[in-house]
Amino acid sequence: MTRKIKLIHPRDQITTIISRIYKRGMTTTSGGNISVIDQNGDIWVTPSAIDKGSLRASDIICVKKDGTIIGKHKPSSEFPFHKAIYEARPDIKSVIHAHPPALVSFSIVRKIPNTNVISQAKHVCGPIGYAEYRLPGSEDLGEVIAAEFKKGYKAVIMENHGTVLGGSDLTDAFERFEALEFCARTILYGSQIGTPRYLTNEQLDDFQAQATGVLPEMETTSYLSDEVEKRLEICQIVQRSCQQGLMISSYGTVSMRWNENDFLITPTGINRWDIDLDDIVQVKEGKREAGKKPSRAAWIHQEIYNRNPEVNSIIMTQSPYLMAFGVTGSYLNVRTIPESWIFLQDIKTLKYGAHFRKNNNSDLVDNCATALIIENDSVIITGDKLLQTFDYLEVAEFSAKSIVLGNSLGEMVPINDNQVEDLRKKFLS
Template sequence: MRKLNTRWMHPRDQITMIIDKIYRSGLTTTSGGNISIIDENGDVWVTPSAIDKGTLRPTDIVCVKSDGSIEGRHKPSSEYPFHIAIYKSRPDIKAVIHAHPPALVSFSIVREIPNTNVIPQAKHVCGPIGYAPYELPGSEELGTVIAREFDKGFNSVIMENHGTVVGGRDLSDAYQRFETMEFCARTLINGSTIGTPNYLTDEQINEFESQIPRLLPEMDEVEHPSDERAIREQIQRIVLRACDQGLMISSYGTVSVRWRGNDFLITPPNVARWDIQLKDIVQIKDGKREPGKIPSRSTWLHQEIYKRNPHVNSIILTQSPYLMAYSVTGEKMDVRTIPESWIFLQDIPNMPFGSHFAGQEAILNTLSVNTPAVIINNDSVLVTGDKLLGTFDRLEVAEFSAKSLTMGASLGKLVPINDQQVEALRKKFLS
């Protein structure tokens, strides 16, 4: 995963940027959580104590010098001692994030660790998760029990009745781990509301991770005419919008748009989705890829969808919180919640894990005008459409429907519109 290029950013600017993302994503409160970076001099830059996370500025960040002295306008976070303890225990860790994201707090108060084998990249990104027994916040004892877990090799730790703490080789790495871990926990909770989550074996995850894409040959020359550049802008806008709305996370999500004939543009792997740049997007022309770039590992699937479905001009493959509840449980999502849902989606079948691998035909044989989207078990949702904005709208409608169904399941028996009402919709809107 290519992280945000922070090489030229001062630690205080990095911290301000990431705490803002965490706060605006609803993963911490005004007063909760803290972030730090240790620099090459051994100085630790850390968020201040009792300062509004929603308005934090670079000048608010505090520096705890390697000799223990403190520089800054504020006091450092009361929990900075455990950050120091982690850095002493693990010199390879250069950034630490601690917060109280709701789903992970849920696991901490039932004293469980989320099983990341529920989706492939969760285990890959988070790694094994440690567990730190409860100690008084801000105490040396808390620093000791947390550092002990990191000393065992864990980069992610559940803090009993408290929250979570993660470390990374830089702040972008730590943030991706933090975000993915919370997403995994939320997926398990949502899935448990409607059914029973199914887990992948280590062998299945290894198969996913070791997939060697059918790498297309490179073109000799590449051109970027104005219509091609316009598509790049569309893709970038939609990816960023999906991230802002919680429909895509840093570590997963692919968007492609047909260009001319069966040529198309597609997002790359190994780029934090919220930091995607126009130049990152890969052109696929005449079965060849843009020189020097690697397209998404799902490029083969996108290519075949365009070849076999002339009506499809855009594809989004992503993980959104409530649709993933149906993905990890394999439960059938009944889109007959409200008329709009059925008109937009009609039916969303579940496809087995692995059906999105190169060379597989199941998804290709299922997608059609009347079946524009599929849920891939333990992996993602794939949505197709004409214009990219319309495809994104379809994703939103599907996610809203899944959210309504998941929330409704806690209230009582779900009662969708009936067959007669569906037939009336078919005649009025789809004839």
């Protein structure tokens, strides 16, 4: 994934990422730690026993290459294994350790999540290692974790403990962390309603290879005021989606129709949390804004706009409860509450590969429904105003969550046909 070149102090990098992790419920007040090693070999690390929900840059500790500690707190008690990873793998420049619930679930049953559950996850996460239990904070723990990293892993499940991930920078490590936890959640939620199905390595290779050549560039690009406003709206919805767990760093596409069939769309290869106005790509008359690469799914968005004049915005993303249905093939019956049926009415599921351009699948774009699930890949939500489309996404995810959670209580009793007809007459006539 493309890295934006920004001069950000390690202290600020760490506080930004730990805040995201904490607010998304992937660590606790006291749990987890992050570090970055700089060009001097100094390691910047979160402090021990300080609230992760309110960390400031001034709280971050620097452990100099000679062992000198600079800062007003003690470094994390898990600092030894951070140091051991950097010594074992000079290519690793950042480490994240946390106890996100789904990955801890795998940790305590001593299993590794199968990242073939979602199309791009294996590419983001790489192979997953497994470190046997050792006393937290001990040199022994550092040794067993470093031994896994020496094998080439950048993600390791820690037995009865959690997970640890490394990256070429902190953004890279966070993308890996977020994608792995997403896989774990999707597998867990899918197991509540059915049996998760996994993609073959050949299918994953097809996914990586299926993107066609980049659109030709425009010679000149105009930026009118209404176009700039739409860029801002897209950025705000992407940020909101990330904050609410409806999108992850490494996957998610948002677009808005701009002028006739021309549209604005999020780029490929840029971390979704960090997208700004200048990253959004204008696509006009089949050409892209010069110097930018639109999402690889741009052709899907183009075809939906071409064939569905009432659609003016599209969100293509992965959210864990919807994808629980996507990886099991279970039917998502949205007759849960009146709002869900009124907004969504029905959610179809297409087989994996329907979103490949070479297949030219008309079912994907013709008469596009409000929501559509592509097995083991994504959900596509369409609507008029972008906020409305985002609302549909939230309603769909909440509906899926209610069914997954309710499954442990008993069989779902949907709104019946007579009740649906009453809703149709009152709200859709």
